[in-house]
Amino acid sequence: MTPGWGGRPRPGCSAASTAGARGPGDVVRGTAQRSRMMMARISRGVLARPLVLFDGDCAFCRRWAARWRWRTGDRVRYRPGSGWRRWLLGSPKADMRRALQLVEPSGRVSQGAEALFRALAASPRRGTRVAARLGLLPGVLQLAQGVYAVVARHRRQAAGVDRWLFGRAVVPHEYRWVRWVFLRLLGGTFLIAFTSLGRQVRGLYGTRGLRPVAERLATERREEASALARWRRIPSLFWWDASDAALVRGCWAGQVLSLALLFNVAPRLSASSLWALYLSYVAVGREFLSFQWDVLLLEMGLLAALTAPGGSRPGLGRDEPSALEVFLFRLLVFRLYFGSGLSKLKSGDRTWRELTACEHYYETAPLPTRVGWYAHHLPRRLQRASTGAVLWLETVVPFLAFGPRRLRQFAFWSLSGLQAAIAATGNYGFFNVQAGVLGVWLLDDAALRRVLPLKDGPAAQPRPWWRTGVSALGVSPLLVLGASEVLRRFEGWQRHRPERVGAVMTWLESQARPLRSVNPYGLFSMMTVQRPEILVEGSDDGEQWKEYSFRYKAGDPARPPRQVAPHQPRLDWQMWFAALGSPPGWFVAFLARLLEGSPEVLGLLAGNPFPDRPPRMVRAVLYDYRMTDVAERRRTGIWWRRELLGLYVPPLSLAPGPRPRGRLPALQWQAGA
Template sequence: MAAMEWFTPWFSAPGYEMGRLILQRALAAVYLVAFFSAAMQFRALLGDRGLVPAAAFVRRVSFRASPSLFHWRCDDRVTGACAWAGVVLAAAVVAGAADAVPLWASMVMWALLWILYLSFVNVGQIFYSFGWESLLLEAGFLAIFLGNAETAPPVLTLWLMRWLLFRVEFGAGLIKWRGDECWRKLTCLYYHHETQPMPGPLSWYFHHLPKRLHRVEVAANHVAQLIVPFGLFCPQPVATVAAGLIIVTQLWLVLSGNFSWLNWLTIVLAFAAVDTSALTGTPSYGPTPLWFAVVVCVATTLIVVLSYWPARNLLSRTQQMNRSFNPLHLVNTYGAFGSVTRVRQEIVIEGTDEDRITPDTVWREYEFKGKPGNVHRLPRQFAPYHLRLDWQMWFAALSPAYTRGWFEPFISRLLDNDRATLRLLHTNPFPEQPPTHVRALLYRYRFTTREERRETGAWWHRTFVREFLPPVALSGERGDRRPR
């Protein structure tokens, strides 16, 4: 006991108790959103009749290559149960359950959240291929070793959280500076608010800010991502100020677009550097349990060793974005928008109930929940909720290569009026009977000018580009497609 009393002061950081509390509860809230997203979407995208069934994936990929609970059993009942179990467990942690149980039980709760979500990510294929999936898993893994109300926050885990936040911000800054020249010329935001994957309700207004302010935004972004992150490793109060600046810049991004939980999780991680002892005082704790200190030290050693690969990636001229170097998604690389799209293109899906296709055929449009479609519909705010199909549709409009494996099954499900698939959409123009034919058209979209907005009430203006998919119909066996 005397040894632990000597050990505790340099191992623990009681002044970060409030920062830890906010971090843990907010991280659990992100977990809740992620599991709820799985509960609502996994069946349609990756279920037994999903667009890219997870059951087929686990049959051809080994557990070692892609660890997941679903290697033991993968069907709609099991994946649904796991998703809702994650929702309940995450809600319990948000409500404070992890602080109301012994330390070991708290660690088990966080470990279960991590294992459950890892199971979804590792069978999620293209629909779970986003950088924020790995970011949630890495942050969730570190949270296992952050302790609870029984013990002071461990210094080592707080530093690991800061190291994660540093890689998120500095990696994103480097990929921009090394990538598209518009970042160096400070002109990327002339386009980005309009062409980003899923604009939000304020994106139209951000796009129409003066170009001089757009240049200021880019310059501020470079400061926030290339300079400020180093402040996270400085003494207080510099680290807290750096964290505050990161939080402010991330809130600006939250207002300007929909990036799932990427921005929110970055904000959450910043609280690992916030010392509130000057405002709230420093709570007192008993000695840190020896077994907990040993576990934290082992975890820290593991992260330090695994950090070699992402650190080397940061220093490389061929830096990669959003890559995991191991199947557990620990210590990954991050980054976004190394290149910025200048022109926005959207795929518009249409159907008809007519038996024969003629020049006079009436086509009715499917409306997605988040991605642009109806030019008079204001973009909605969905983040931190992740609309996985909408995001893939954005990629598909960039290149047909991004449709491989999932787009044809998606069209087949529309022709079949598949209920699970239709729940992913905002509107179904064929509520009674399925369409006889479905087609896809490619349009160029741009935000309307202020004058156009006043005259037409539209948020978007679109111009036909070409046919993306000719009219197709079901024939033969269920789900078999043939052009017509």
């Protein structure tokens, strides 16, 4: 009877017959003499820790052994399977080349995928231990053994794939510098957003603006007696003070907080305050603050507040961002791009299906640029190729956000190139900036060091258990909501999800909706093929009409398209949307403010054709705009051709009667004009 390692004695077997034999669980049995030698060494403490033996002649094996060593720390020893170690185990050289071996202090010997999972189960990292134990489950282990055998038989090819996907790095990727760079750039993005809004806030939301915040909140107070219910519906700091001065001071405060985040001053507090302050504007901003980059900035701000290091001057921060936090940022990258691509495919729009969208895009963009004018005249084949490239970048490349580092780097540069092309051909406010900032999470510290002069900081410290718990508690609902937002785009998920899951998700979404921090994304799912433009005119006699000129939108055919981003002229943008349908409520308010001569609203325009007193009546005329071709522009010098389509809003004038201060004046149709 020969004692085995990790198994029961096998009666009737001699030492010679059992040397090198394998029992259940891939347990390698040595001869009785070698077993006694090993057990003697174990008793003397030689194997106080598990020992992993691998093929030391294989660079691929050495690289992965180094990666596993980082995961397990000093709890597991890793040694090349030299001759004396193989002799000690009684393991043939062929076995060592075929699979790594694990020797445990108990005497148990395993190999291949089982050895790997058992070694990783000793890791001090909770996530690694959980994954390793899952790998040891029946069925999973057998599948892993099969994959391991295939890789071992094709080691040379696997080494090439490994270098291409993961590079030569053996230490798992760190993200403290990624977090540091992201937070600095996010501070710059918030600075752009608040500076841009500050230039327009009184004209948009002041007491004599287009959407007076004070008037709206006063209406809410009359309709809802419960202060808590009002706050839940409109979470805004302007419940305390919605005066024009408060709106302006809020933008100033946003600029100060943005600078604090930019210069790494109390980043967690700064990011949290920026999120709350920008939410205060978005909650009351209605259509002028309802763009996808506004809610994307809120989502990025909330995630930043959860992952930013504490302290007043934390530097890189003491601990690493958790794997869950990194995953949430990458999930947001995926949702942003994949949501846009999927919405294009599901919209049924012919231009995307026939790859002709880019033939119309540059001409019909809300605020095109001069580069966009030239791009509109590119050859048709290139336009179709561009459309196909956009669909590929938005439906295939986003999946690489969850891939190995080389694929993630490819995704970063590909998606950054897409954003650069969009920024060059259209004015989309700070969207292209923030999308590029978000993409930083596709990189790691090693990748950043290759392009930035970054120095190594102090070593990261283990995250305290309470900080881990708080972080998990904060990000878990966001993870669930983000995953649900992706799944909700597929009809099968809606039909087949369990009823209880649906009820819980509906409740969770209703609670999170007022915070506007987990949102669906889908830009340009329907491509407009025409460009109607609204021209607003005023008159004193109904015969001679003078045009109000806007700062950035198409107007004078001889004026070239302008580059205005990252500033976003929100009135000019909404004029593009208004032209696609019937006059919205804010447009009627705009005409009323022109008749009233509101200086705040007139400040949003390029000029006032009635400097002495407001006109007696105003109207809106609709034109169809088309970009001129190259020959026509050289001949005439104009950038646009336009054709009159008719009246958008007939002449209006102020209705007689009292005009309450701070309220929109009443209007009346001007007959016969």
